[in-house]
Every structure is written in C-alpha cells, then in structure tokens.
Amino acid sequence: MRLVGFTGGIASGKSTVSGLFKSAGVPVVDADVVARNVVQKGTGGWKKIVKTFGNDILLENGEIDRALLGQIVFSDPEKRELLNRLLASHMSCGIFWEILKLWVKGCTVITVDILLLFETKMDRWTNPVVVVWVDPKTHIERLMLKDGCSEEQAQSRISAQLALDWKKSEPDIVINNSGSVEDTKEQFREVLKQVSAPLTWKERMRSRDGFLSIVICTAAGVLLARICVIRNLGLD
Numbered sequence: 001m002r003l004v005g006f007t008g009g010i011a012s013g014k015s016t017v018s019g020l021f022k023s024a025g026v027p028v029v030d031a032d033v034v035a036r037n038v039v040q041k042g043t044g045g046w047k048k049i050v051k052t053f054g055n056d057i058l059l060e061n062g063e064i065d066r067a068l069l070g071q072i073v074f075s076d077p078e079k080r081e082l083l084n085r086l087l088a089s090h091m092s093c094g095i096f097w098e099i100l101k102l103w104v105k106g107c108t109v110i111t112v113d114i115l116l117l118f119e120t121k122m123d124r125w126t127n128p129v130v131v132v133w134v135d136p137k138t139h140i141e142r143l144m145l146k147d148g149c150s151e152e153q154a155q156s157r158i159s160a161q162l163a164l165d166w167k168k169s170e171p172d173i174v175i176n177n178s179g180s181v182e183d184t185k186e187q188f189r190e191v192l193k194q195v196s197a198p199l200t201w202k203e204r205m206r207s208r209d210g211f212l213s214i215v216i217c218t219a220a221g222v223l224l225a226r227i228c229v230i231r232n233l234g235l236d
Contacts, residue, residue, distance in 0.1 A: 001103060001107070001108055001109075001110065001199075001203060001206040001207040001208070001210075002108065002109045002110070002127070002195070002199055002203045003099070003110055003112055003125060003126045003127070004026075004109065004110065004111045004112065004126060004127075004128060004129075004130060004195050005112055005114070005117050005122065005123050005125075005126030005127070005128070005129035005130065005171075006018065006021070006028075006111050006112060006113045006114070006117070006129075006130045006131075006132075007113070007114055007115060007116075007117035007118065007129070007130075007131055007132070007167065007171075008115070008131060008132030008133070008134075008164070008167070008177075009115075009132075009134070009139065009158065009161055009162075009164045009167070010115070010143060010157060010158065010161060011134075011139060011142045011143035011146050011147075011158075012132045012133065012134045012139060012142075012164060012177060013132050013134060013142075013177035013184065014113070014115070014132045016177070016181070016184065017130075017132050017175060017177070017184065017188060018030065018111070018113050020184075020185065020188045020192075021111045021192075024192050026109055026110075026111050026192070026195065026196075027102050027107050027109075027110050027111065028110075028111045028112075028113050029095055029098040029099055029102070029110060029111070029112045029113065030113045031091065031095060031112075031113060031114040031115065031116075032113075032115070034091060034094035034095055034098060035087070035091060035094075036066075037094060038087060038090040038091060038094050039064050039066075039087070040063070041061075041062045041063050041064075043090075044090060045086070045087050045090040046064060048086045048087070049064060049069070049083070049086060049087075050064075052082065052083075052086060053069065053072065053079075057069050057072070069083075074156070074157055074160050075156075077160070080160065084116070084119075084120075088120070091120075095112065095114070095122075099112070103207075103208055104208065105208075106207075106208050106209065108199060108203075108207050109195060109196060111130075111195075112126055115161075116162075117129070118162060118167060118170060119162055123170070127172070128171070128172035128173055128194065128195065129170070129171040129172050129173070130171060130172070130173045130174075130175065130191060130195075131164075131167045131168055131170070131171040131173070131174050131175070132175045132177050133164050133165075133167070133168045133174050133175065133176055133177065133178075134164065134176070134177045134178050135178045136164075138178050139158060139164065140154045140155060140158065143157065143158065173191055173194060175187045175188065175191060
C-alpha cells in the first residue's frame with residue numbers, strides 16, 4: 001500500500017487538488033473531515049475542548065462553533081498549540097481508522113490530506129509527499145476573496161501556519177497553483193502518473209493482498225513443517 005502525503009496552506013488550492021485525486025479514482029483521507037468528526041457533540045474531543053475553552057464556544061444545539069474557535073486559536077499561538085495537543089490522539093486514531101477501512105477494501109494507493117502534515121510529523125509515514133504551493137501575493141488575494149477578510153487578517157492567518165516556501169523545500173512533488181485551474185490540472189496529470197506507478201515490493205507487502213499472501217504462505221509453511229515432523233516421528 002502506498003500512502004501519499006498531501007498538504008499545502010489555507011487558501012492555497014489544496015481542496016481543488018484533493019478533488020482531482022478523488023476524480024481520478026484515488027481515495028483521499030481528509031484530516032479536515034476527521035477533525036469535524038472527532039469534535040462532534042458528546043465525543044472525547046468535544047469534551048476536552050469544552051472543558052478547556054468553556055461553554056461560550058458552543059452553538060445553541062451544543063455543537064462547537066468552529067468559526068469562533070478558529071478565531072480564538074488563530075489569534076493566540078499558545079491556544080492553537082493547546083488545541084493541537086488536545087486533539088492529537090483523537091486525530092491520529094481517526095486518520096488511522098479511515099486508512100484501515102480503505103486498506104480492508106483493497107485500495108493500494110491512498111492520499112492522506114493533512115494541513116499539518118509536517119507539523120505533526122505524519123510525513124514520516126507517507127511517500128511520496130505532495131505540496132500545493134502558491135506565490136505569496138496570490139495567496140493573500142485568494143484568502144481575502146475566500147473569507148472576505150482584510151489583507152492584514154489574511155496575512156495574520158497565513159503567518160500562523162508553517163510557511164509554504166518551507167513546505168515547498170521539503171516534499172518530493174510540488175504543484176504550483178499560482179496560475180490557472182487548467183495549468184494546475186496539467187501538473188496534476190504528471191503527479192498522477194508518479195503516484196500511480198507500480199508499487200515497490202515493500203508497498204505490495206503492506207497492501208491487503210500482500211498481507212494475506214504472507215499469512216497464507218506462513219500458514220502453509222507451518223502446516224508443511226508439522227506434516228514433516230509427524231512423518232519423521234513415524235506418527236502418520
């Protein structure tokens with residue numbers, strides 16, 4: 001099984017490229033979806049957040065006001081780090097569970113879409129790593145358009161995350177999303193060829209079929225060994 005690490009920055013176009021993976025038939029484990037699930041009302045993550053940040057962050061229906069919580073943590077690095085620590089174990093389990101379900105289905109290539117891929121060290125478990133990059137000027141303009149915020153607010157939110165230029169220097173593959181959608185799609189077609197290349201033998205062994213082959217071969221080997229022992233002892 002091949003786990004493709006996939007990340008970018010807020011308003012960098014990560015969701016657009018994630019959609020291209022899905023359209024191409026490559027399943028995507030979306031950390032944002034997992035995050036919404038682990039903080040639903042009554043969950044362990046929900047209880048930790050309410051205990052830490054208080055009932056003021058709840059909507060009338062008891063669900064967490066994600067927009068308000070976002071404002072709080074984006075304006076305070078310490079609170080942002082605290083939130084990440086509170087949800088770290090829940091997020092890891094949620095992502096692992098989604099990967100496991102796809103593994104059981106027999107998927108051999110899975111994209112793991114995580115905004116904080118490098119910050120959480122999840123890049124160690126993925127190969128290759130793909131980063132969606134956008135130039136700083138375009139980045140700010142797109143965030144302002146997306147969220148209707150001021151240039152100062154956009155810059156503050158972007159600065160709260162690991163710099164895209166740093167992320168750009170780390171991965172195996174970079175998609176420059178500064179241009180048109182068609183340009184991004186053209187780059188993606190090349191990326192798809194790379195991530196869809198034949199699996200290495202290690203990746204094949206990690207796949208469901210590879211694992212089953214190991215189990216079957218091991219069981220056959222044990223059975224054959226027992227038969228040989230019985231015959232050598234004259235017990236057959």
